[in-house]
Amino acid sequence: MNSKENIKKIIIKKPLTLDCGKTISNYPLAYETYGKLNEKKDNAILAFHALSGDQFVSGTNPITNKNGWWSYAVGPNKAIDTNKFFVICANVIGGCMGSYGPSSIDPTTGKTIGTNFPVITINDMVNAQYNLLDFFKIDKLFSVTGGSMGGMQVLQFVANYPNKTKTAIPIACTASHSAQNIALNELGRQAIMADQNWNKGNYFNTSSSPDKGLAVARMAAHITYLSKKSLEDKFGRKLQERDDLKFSFDADFQIESYLRHQGNAFVDRFDANTYLYITRAMDYFDLIKQYNGNLSNAFKNSKTKFFIISFTSDWLYPTSENKEIVIALNASGADVGFIEITSDKGHDSFLLDIPDFLKSVKKFLEANY
């Protein structure tokens, strides 16, 4: 792994009162940009990352040396064309890629903050990132977009700042985290907390971090990003480098080996406490409740043009939940388009090379620019 020292950061001086009541100030927000901000400053797109993402949207992630999480969608001539648009993405607060989070060092103790970090919400993440507009002196964004938790941030952004973006593309998300999704997140958190190395969040270096717990959390979550059909197509009951069952608990099946790999690769780049904080923020997300049971009120002051996208095989954030947002927007008379993309690839579809999806995003952005 490369050093995180070269990550771009701004220090946010302006105090931010979090939903939990605590106020933070002078905190770092790590970000990356792609493309060029034009003179009129009307071509900026703020992309929000999902649970396991970071600010490295496209190209090679300098920390992991792998492709950025949205490399299929963002880049020159791609759906979000960086020849035209200036794409900004920040690591959310609570994250572990340079922004203020549980793995940040507490200057008073010289140790990581760990579980002394305040519980944050999607609202807090969005309010922290709003400072990027001031930093780049952008009066109004051209678009805000993101999938999954990124989509939740899109909704929260428009609710908080109704006229600060011309368009918005929430993808594969929800306005209110479901019981099923809270349950799945709790499973991940319990896996981390059951690892002795977690030590109530007080672990100080990688040799003693709760890697096993975090890997199990990732394995469980990874299943939810796929679909039955994609698992069947990719793995079926194929065996892993063996001709027959071994009558043991080794990874006999390819799917087992794949999940173990996903889990192990994840712990190299992700902090277990961040996993706890971010999943909690997702669970607390309920824009319907924030607006007293009427989601339409979240958008009633906004002229933002929406395009909502869901995927047929996404059972984590199914079309029905995305459509609730469409209905609320329609009820408020908002300008809204919606499409359900046919894909077997489950929730992960928004990160993949799904031509129909990428084409839709491109068409929407370019028709409105």
Place this chain on the structure above:
Amino acid sequence: MKKEFKIIAQLIENNTRVLDVGCGDGTLMKHLKDNKNIDTRGLEISKNNVQTCIGKGLAVIEGNAEKDLQQFPNLSFDYAVLSQTLQAFYNPEKVINDLLRVANKAIVTIPNFGYWKVRLQLLFKGTMPITKNLPDEWYNTPNLHMCTLKDFFNFCSKKNIKLNKSIALHEQKTSNINKINLNLKNLSSELGIFLIEK
């Protein structure tokens, strides 16, 4: 743009809000938006068409009129447009009621099953008619509830729906339909265009 859409556009006042139900590739919506300063929304069942509309900068939602009209609040539009799809619904009466719930007025166009060429095919050939407006075979047609202009005329009077305008279209020529010429128009027209109101 086809003649049918030109007539529909003439029936719609400038600077209004219009919901195009089954908006297809957005031709009519785009025309209304660009030429009459109309705030348009579309509902469309085909993903391909939705994509095309999005590419034209139109606000279109993928959905099915029978399920998805209910999401629009009462009287949220000045007009709802339904072009040549009424016959394809399971429950056309419910769709008409929904159109007149979400909009003050609705413009409904109907391929006329009473058109003489249609009647002759059934009468002389003894097979289900196939015409320019009804191009499918009986076994693969999306049409479930075909009706004639007269049927629709009678439906409106039975259900106390006001017919503000009734226009017959035949080979690019339009004429008004009224009680006196109804039987004749029902025989000579391929398409009926109705502006209705509750």
